Amino acid sequence: MNLHEYQGRELFARHGIPVLPGQVAATAEEARDIAETMGSTVVIKAQVLVGGRGKAGGVKLASTPDEAYARARDILALTIKGLPVHKVLVAQAATITREMYVAIVLDRAKKLPLIMLSAEGGVEIEEVARTAPERITRRHIPLDGLRAYQARALFQPLLEDGPLVQQAADILLRLWAVYRDGDCSLAEINPLVVTGEGKVMALDAKVIVDDNAEYRHREWATWRDPAEESPSARKARERGLSYVKLDGDIGCVVHGPGLAMATMDLIKHYGGEPANFLDIGGSSNPEKVTAALEIITGDSRDASGASRVRAIFFNIFGGITRCDDVARGIVQSLAQNPLPVPLVIRLTGTNEAAARKILSEAGLSATTSMDEGVRDVIARGQEVTA
Numbered sequence: 213m214n215l216h217e218y219q220g221r222e223l224f225a226r227h228g229i230p231v232l233p234g235q236v237a238a239t240a241e242e243a244r245d246i247a248e249t250m251g252s253t254v255v256i257k258a259q260v261l262v263g264g265r266g267k268a269g270g271v272k273l274a275s276t277p278d279e280a281y282a283r284a285r286d287i288l289a290l291t292i293k294g295l296p297v298h299k300v301l302v303a304q305a306a307t308i309t310r311e312m313y314v315a316i317v318l319d320r321a322k323k324l325p326l327i328m329l330s331a332e333g334g335v336e337i338e339e340v341a342r343t344a345p346e347r348i349t350r351r352h353i354p355l356d357g358l359r360a361y362q363a364r365a366l367f368q369p370l371l372e373d374g375p376l377v378q379q380a381a382d383i384l385l386r387l388w389a390v391y392r393d394g395d396c397s398l399a400e401i402n403p404l405v406v407t408g409e410g411k412v413m414a415l416d417a418k419v420i421v422d423d424n425a426e427y428r429h430r431e432w433a434t435w436r437d438p439a440e441e442s443p444s445a446r447k448a449r450e451r452g453l454s455y456v457k458l459d460g461d462i463g464c465v466v467h468g469p470g471l472a473m474a475t476m477d478l479i480k481h482y483g484g485e486p487a488n489f490l491d492i493g494g495s496s497n498p499e500k501v502t503a504a505l506e507i508i509t510g511d512s513r514d515a516s517g518a519s520r521v522r523a524i525f526f527n528i529f530g531g532i533t534r535c536d537d538v539a540r541g542i543v544q545s546l547a548q549n550p551l552p553v554p555l556v557i558r559l560t561g562t563n564e565a566a567a568r569k570i571l572s573e574a575g576l577s578a579t580t581s582m583d584e585g586v587r588d589v590i591a592r593g594q595e596v597t598a
């Protein structure tokens with residue numbers, strides 16, 4: 213889950229990272245009221261879950277409440293990278309003398325958190341990463357954690373000034389606590405600024421938390437913003453389905469993450485491209501099967517409204533999951549919602565014979581071979597294209 217900036221700032225503040233006070237507004241009037249109570253220059257910032265708001269006109273300064281009203285009205289009318297702006301953050305503004313970049317991100321290949329640091333923070337950081345990657349310092353955080361001296365050593369070459377290095381290092385240590393205790397996969401401050409008063413502080417917050425740790429964080433349920441979640445992602449989450457959207461054209465319904473991986477590998481092996489990773493989990497009641505098929509066909513429309521998915525592969529290796537349950541689910545689901553694309557079913561394992569009977573009574577068939585199923589679904593998808 214991606215957090216909004218205002219949520220990230222709250223999390224930062226709780227961990228003692230210096231941020232300037234701010235409040236969220238859903239209307240220009242509210243923004244004016246907040247600016248009035250702040251009594252200083254404010255910054256109005258679009259709260260959408262996408263980067264590059266500054267460049268898209270989603271971050272503006274306002275020196276009076278009336279100006280705050282006007283800027284908020286403009287920003288609330290924007291759509292940034294396809295996301296309509298529903299809320300703005302109205303925060304006390306800082307005077308900036310330097311903008312740096314600092315982030316802690318999970319390096320999956322090294323299986324360690326990675327600190328990324330640059331003296332050239334701000335809205336051009338992606339450009340820096342592309343054209344001058346050597347200007348971004350990278351350091352892994354060892355298994356026993358980040359030490360104060362390591363944090364200071366990282367900022368010393370950037371800031372060179374004792375008190376500034378001390379402040380920045382303290383922020384990095386606190387950011388590490390945010391990342392570690394918050395089960396984050398990313399905790400980023402861009403820009404991390406030096407203000408006109410010689411204070412180091414976070415002017416932005418980008419935080420991604422790892423959904424697999426949700427059971428440890430009751431609070432996350434209150435952070436989730438349904439307005440920002442795609443309808444398919446929401447549906448999958450509500451039905452307890454594990455769903456990842458990919459770029460290909462073969463929809464996959466499987467049970468169990470291992471089988472999902474194997475299925476995607478085999479599709480790729482035979483030259484196909486999976487459209488998604490959808491795991492219906494251990495038990496397979498008809499509602500879950502229906503939800504899975506709806507998600508795959510519904511979510512995958514391109515701009516013209518045509519389905520991007522050209523064929524669907526149902527891959528079940530029955531263990532605890534009983535094949536007849538799944539078969540019943542498929543039949544019921546298809547009776548209610550006929551599929552717009554070909555369906556290939558592979559099933560084997562517990563109650564396989566009963567499952568085949570149910571399917572054949574409904575005019576469906578299934579293969580036992582995963583290999584055969586995968587080749588078949590790729591071929592069917594290509595027929596549709598041709």
Ligand code: GDP
Nearest residue numbers: 255263264265266271305306334335402403416
């Ligand atoms: P992003 O573009 O979505 O990452 O949004 P940011 O919050 O990072 O803001 C973009 C840019 O706006 C920053 O890099 C700053 O240059 C500027 N900015 C943001 N907040 C302030 C502020 O309080 N004062 C000033 N002077 N500039 C700000």
Ligand code: MN
Nearest residue numbers: 334402403416
């Ligand atoms: Mn930023």
